[in-house]
Amino acid sequence: MKPASFDYCRPATVEEAFQLLAEYGDEGKLIAGGQSLVPILNMRLSSPKCLIDINELQDLNYIRYEDGWIKMGALTRQRDVEKSALIQEKCPLLSEAVPFIGHMQTRNRGTIGGSLVHADPTAELPLSFLALNGRAVIQSAEESREVDLSEFFITYLTTDIMPGELLTEVKFPVDSVPKGYSFQEYSRRHGDFALVAAACILDTDSEGRITTIRLTMGGVDAVPILVEEAVDVLIGEKLTETLLEEAGRIVSAHVDPEGDLHASREYRLHLARVFAKKAIQTAYHRAIGKGSAS
Amino acid sequence: MNGNGSIELNASIEHVWKKLMDPEVLAECIMGCKQLVLIEEGKYRAELAVGIAAVKGKYDATIELVDVQAPKGYKLVVHGEGAPGFVDAEGVIHLTPVAEGKTNLTYSYTAEVGGKVAAIGQRMLGGVAKLLISDFFKKVKKEIENEQKTA
Amino acid sequence: MKQNRIGQPMSRVEDARLTSGQGTYIDDLNPLPNIHHAAILRSPYPHARIKSIRTEKAQQMPGVKGVVTGQDIVEMTKPFPVGVTAPVKYYSLAVDKVRFVGEPVAVVVAKNRYLAEDALDAIEVEYEPLPAVVDIEKAMEPEAPILHEEVESNIANHRTFHYGDVNKAFMEADFVIKHKFFFPKYSATPVETYGVIAHYEACGNNLTIWSNFHGPFTLQSVMAAALQIPSNHLRIIIPKDVGGSYGIKSGVFPYMVLMGVVSKKIGLPVKWIEDRQEHLMASSSGTDRVTWIEAAVQKDGTVTGLKMKMVDNVGAYIRAPEPACLYRTHSNTTGPYRIQNLAMETVAVMTNKSPTGLIRGYGGPQLYFPLERIMHMIADKLDMDPAEVIRRNLIRAEEFPYKTASGGIYDSGDYLTAFEKALEMVDYQGFRERQEKAHQEGKYLGIGLACIVEPSGSNMGYITVALTPEERAKSLPKSGCAEGATVSIDPMGGISVRISTVPTGQGHETVAAQIVGEVLGVDPRSVKVIAEMDTLTSPWSVASGSYSSRFAPIGSSAVYHAALKVRQKLLEIAADQLKESIDNLDIESGKVFVRNNPEKQVSLKRLIGSAHWNPQGLPDGMEPGIHETAFYTIPTALPPDENDLVNGSATYGFVADAVTVEVDPDTGEVKILDYITVHDAGKLLNPLIVDGQIMGGLVHGLGGALYEELAYDSNGQFLTGSFMDYLCPTATEIPPVTIKHFSTPSPLTPLGAKGLGEGNTMSAPVVIANAVADALSPLGITIDSLPLSPNRIWSLIQEAHNQKQLKEELV
Known part of the structure; x- marks a missing residue:
């Protein structure tokens, strides 16, 4: 398991990175944490001509709160997100999700940008950022653009990033962040890829009626899915057993998982329902002040 | 792996058939295919680059058109071998005229993937296969309808 | 200085170097200059004819020194000998055909592994795919694709055995219970993979092979025969540090031969280090097995007779020491039960899966799965407590040594007491009450029991x-x-001590030092044990190596006897110098002294000095120097007789497990609440090492129960080529475990020790299955296959619910 040979460059600035991207075209591949890329190279599933190492670009490593948005540079290490008091305060959903990413050792190296651009259909960060209404900030030598995450993930391992572009930041609004949140994941072992994952944020009024809710599901399609139909039935209502059951049923009807060695399609559909319900229920309990239900 | 699907094409069945039999059109639509070189009646050799995102492998492939029944359909048999392993895919294509200048194309496929990709790609293999095959037919539709527009 | 003697928890001498990165594993060795590196091209097809192999492009690539293919192998080697009559030809590279995904097809040698792998892509192989078969029963059908044309079927070995009067037992039984069980193929995945360095010297026709192979050294003759080289020209050297094996590394021998041939053909020393994908795909594994079992039962739960048909899938080639997988447990087929009427039919079948070999437990997990399951099913059928059924059938302490129906001699044991201890520790009665309450709350709690006999120290005759x-x-x-x-x-x-037990992490250096320290009355830490093995200089025989947990009963005994010889010599020299009868002398703390007059003494240093520096002053007829070798075997390890009775192992331990689980009906997940294991391995030589080995076996067994499987699809494609998909339990999957030791020393070994470490690989799969079956019994679910993944459990629950609904609708 040795990779095919490659050139290696380590740009000191973002501009230099763009130059290298232009020079190598689709034969150049960015490497940051390398936790997904290096195994792929070693297994020779990919043989780019040049590895462009962006670990020097520390300007892209930050977690900030600005004008009601949390902004994270693409090079932010997952472990820093895990330990961030700001994140725990402003969006505890992320704090709950990050420990599910691999293992502590891999989180020391893995970056949030890398996770988003790699776009594994079961990954925790794409799922969570989508639930948080996130946006991707993408730059090229010529311009900067923003994409809503609901449009960013195209299919397996494929995002909206065009040749010559670099994801520089992920951001999401937090001032009106709902009080209720929950991240649920089901996997065979600690640190494994999720069989199914669910992220939910919601808010209620003083009577306990749901005012806002977002539910995203992972591992049930080629990309993380925002399930709007399931939550539509819950708006304006208090969460009852019946409504929760109905929401779960709708989730099952709106996702399209593949079966594989570890989970058949039917089993995944069932798990989607079970964990969507768990996520909604836990988020609801947190919102109405009952603390974690699970 | 297996599956099926269908697409609506805004072209007459004769036009669709002509396009589907055209090796240049097929070369345009089959993933990563540079050109189809005829080696015998209805059989071509090609070099394919199959995969998704950065995970792509080169395969030496043969592509054969069998059970040809003009203009109703045929079976496309693809066999590719490369460092990542081998791919064996069979797609049965069936055309039915729907209305004037409209044709319905239905397809069913079986695919077997072997070697390294099968041994380590189980998590995504089924989904990616489905995606690549539907991509092929989307490209076919584009090829046919673009041509039709300019005709 | 009574510390650190036999039986004491002396900390391991190996640990300092292993935990500070100073171990010497095969990959650390660079015994020669100019070593080149090999990469192996492997078949992507499960079954295909090789029409052509073109290597010209590969040979031109940078840094490449040569390419070897099956053609070379056929010219330069003979097929590996194997202990069956079926004419299967197994070479170290595919010849004319490939028969499993991952089978080696060609070898490239280059300056480094990177360049060698680059060249693999340039080799052009033309395959003609053939239909494949991986299912055991399908492979036995008449229209099945045949893997080896010369054999005419896929059956590599087939025997039947009759002991006692089985027909009578079944005719007189109150009822007969029968069932079919499936056991999956899985591995032991040591952290270190295979490694080989081969160096052929044309002058003198000498081949030296360094590898992390660990025996049995019967395989040295197999390798020499294949290589067509005189056995004393084949030098096999094993480093002192091997990163785990659990039997799997006995299967490195075909690669040792392969690299030997490669070195000979290319004319360079060659190193090959296996990567993890290769290891999962094409190293070795346990067998998958289908068992048809029938029990003749009396209405009080006594089992009077057993019939078992066991069919093992040995993979694409039957290779030594298979079909031992079917016969390793021959002598203890009836486990801890008093069953003297036994009929067995054993079949080894070949399919397009990777070839099998030794693995921790070796046939034990496959044997006890149907046996311990059927005991629980008997209890179900009779509406009896499974603990009572087990109790009724257990061999009693007074019956030892116990001769089994198939010729096994259980040396010692007190099964009932150990079993009762397990029940007490798991609070059996209390759990049953909790279980009932939980069921009323819609929860599924279950308890499983298993009693197994753990054989150790293989008798090569088996x-x-x-x-x-x-x-x-x-x-x-x-x-x-x-x-x-x-x-x-x-x-x-x-x-110094030289051993040939080739440790792979069990701490032989430590225990050997403890034994010699005790016998010679010195601090064990002053004793140097050389664990490296060299077939030209070590004291070894065919049975040498580490497998079947033989260090404790056999390896330690050889060390003990060699140490006794040294002690005897020292005492004789002392007797001569002190002018005392040898019977009055003791040896301790670096001196020999007269027992009743300790002032009269002589230091060991002086005695040793005499032997070396003043040999003329030694007693008449005594040789100079101090260098004693002992070879040890056990008298009860006899060849099988003409009635197929054989005592397959030197010693037999016992394990009683009790496990409680909760099954989540929503996800199908099995959560182990408590794992109690009571262990009898006779005298424990080092309690500190023992618990680690038991835990390792237990977690491996847990892996087999819930996670591990080398999976193939029905076309023979290999699906679990990485640890993403081949699931080993990790630290976070380990349940609360309580180990209790029990000891009935063996009367057969000088130290009373029996082997251990494999027991729980044999008991854990079935005890967990029993617990899950117990938890789901209200739903009428039968558990007869593994692993019990959540998907599988959930599907069984769904099926049960659907059946129930169907029944209700019909009513």
Whole structure:
């Protein structure tokens, strides 16, 4: 398991990175944490001509709160997100999700940008950022653009990033962040890829009626899915057993998982329902002040 | 792996058939295919680059058109071998005229993937296969309808 | 200085170097200059004819020194000998055909592994795919694709055995219970993979191979035969540090031969280090098995007879020491139960999966799965407590030594007391009450029990029971479990020990030091044990190596006897110098002294000095120097007789497990609440090492129960080529475990020790299955296959619900 040979460059600035991207075209591949890329190279599933190492670009490593948005540079290490008091305060959903990413050792190296651009259909960060209404900030030598995450993930391992572009930041609004949140994941072992994952944020009024809710599901399609139909039935209502059951049923009807060695399609559909319900229920309990239900 | 699907094409069945039999059109639509070189009646050799995102492998492939029944359909048999392993895919294509200048194309496929990709790609293999095959037919539709527009 | 003696928890001497990165594993070795590196091209097809192989492009690539293919192998080697009569030809590279995904097809040698792998892509192989078969039963059908044309079927070995009066037992039974069980193929995945360095010297026709192979050294003759090289020209050297094996590394031998041939053909020393994908795909594994089992039962739960048909999938090639997988447990087929009427049919079948070999437990997990399941099913059928059914059938303490129906001699044991202890520790009665309450709350709690006999120290004769008595009579009988050891003392008093047990992490250096320290009355930490093995200089025989947990009963005994010889010599020199009878002398703390007059003494240093520096002053007839070798075997390890009775192991331990689980009906997940294991391995030589080994076996068994499987699809494609998909339990999957030791020393071994470490690989799969079956019994679910993944459990629950609904609708 040795990779095919490659050139290696380590740009000191973002501009230099763009130059290298232009020079190598689709034969150049960015490497940051390398936790997904290096195994792929070693297994020779990919043989780019040049590895462009962006670990020097520390300007892209930050977690900030600005004008009601949390902004994270693409090079932010997952472990820093895990330990961030700001994140725990402003969006505890992320704090709950990050420990599910691999293992502590891999989180020391893995970056949030890398996770988003790699776009594994079961990954925790794409799922969570989508639930948080996130946006991707993408730059090229010529311009900067923003994409809503609901449009960013195209299919397996494929995002909206065009040749010559670099994801520089992920951001999401937090001032009106709902009080209720929950991240649920089901996997065979600690640190494994999720069989199914669910992220939910919601808010209620003083009577306990749901005012806002977002539910995203992972591992049930080629990309993380925002399930709007399931939550539509819950708006304006208090969460009852019946409504929760109905929401779960709708989730099952709106996702399209593949079966594989570890989970058949039917089993995944069932798990989607079970964990969507768990996520909604836990988020609801947190919102109405009952603390974690699970 | 297996599956099926269908697409609506805004072209007459004769036009669709002509396009589907055209090796240049097929070369345009089959993933990563540079050109189809005829080696015998209805059989071509090609070099394919199959995969998704950065995970792509080169395969030496043969592509054969069998059970040809003009203009109703045929079976496309693809066999590719490369460092990542081998791919064996069979797609049965069936055309039915729907209305004037409209044709319905239905397809069913079986695919077997072997070697390294099968041994380590189980998590995504089924989904990616489905995606690549539907991509092929989307490209076919584009090829046919673009041509039709300019005709 | 009574510390750190036999039986004491002395901390391991190996640990300092292993935990500070100073171990010497095969990959650390660079014994010669100019070593080149090999990469292997492997088949992507499960079954295909090789029409052509073109290597010209590969040979031109940068840094490439040469390419070897099956053509070379056929010219330069003979097929590996194997202990069956079926004419299967197994070479170290595919010849004309490939028969499993991952089978080696060609080898590239280059300056480094990167360049060698680059060249693999340039080799052009033309395959003609053939239909494949991976299912055991399908492979036995008449229209099945045949893997080896010369064999005419896929059956590599087939025997039947009758002991006692099985027909009578079944005719007189109150009822007969029968069931079919499936056991999956899985591995032991040591952290270190295979490694080989081969160096052929044309002058003198000498081949030296370094590898992390660990025996059994019967395989040395297999390798020499394949290589067509005189056995004393094949030098096999094993480093002292091997990163785990659990039996799997006995399967490195075909690669040792392969690299030997490669070195010979290319004319360079070659190193090959296996990567993890190769290891999962094409190293070795346990067998998958289908068992048809029938029990003749009395209405009080007594089992009077057993019939078992066991069909093992040995993979695409049957290779030595298979079909031992079917016969390793021959002598303890009836487990801890008093069953004297036994009929067995054993079949080894070949399919397009990777070839099998030794693995921790070796046939034990496959045997006890149906046996311990059927005991629970009997209890179900009779509406009895499974604990009572087990109790009724357990061999009693008074019955030892116990001769089993198939010729096994259980040396010692007190099964009932150990079993009762397990029940007490798991609070059996209390759990049953909690279970009932939980069921009313819609929860599924279950308890499983398993009692197994753990054989250790293989008798090499057992493998020949694969042949009929008539076939056996044609060649030399095989028997014994011989092991050798040398204890020597150098002129300055430095004590060294050479062992041939080839440790792979079990701490042999430590225990050997403890034994020698005790016998010679010295601090074990002053004793140097050399664990490296060298077939030209170590004291070894065919049975040497580490497998079947043989260090404790056999390896330690060889060390003990060699140390006793040294002690005897020292005492004789002392007796001569002190002018005392040898019976009055003791040895301790570096001196020999008169027992009743300790002032009269002589230091060991002086005695040793005499032997080296003043040999003329030694007693008449005594040789100079201090260098003693002992070979040890156990008298009860006899060849099988003409009635196929054989005592397959030197010693037999016992394990009683009790496990409680909760099954989540929503996800199908099995959560283990408590794992109690009561262990009897006779005298424990080092309690500190023992618990680690038991935990390792237990977690491996847990892996087999819930996670691990080398999966193939029905076309023979290999699906679990990485640890993403081949799931080993990790630290976070380990349940709360309580280990309780129990000891009925073996009367057969000088130290009373029996082997251990494999027991729980044999008991854990079935005890967990029993617990899950118990938890789900209200739903009428039968558990007869593994692993119990959440998907599988959930599907069984769904099916049960659907059946129930169907029944209700019909009513």
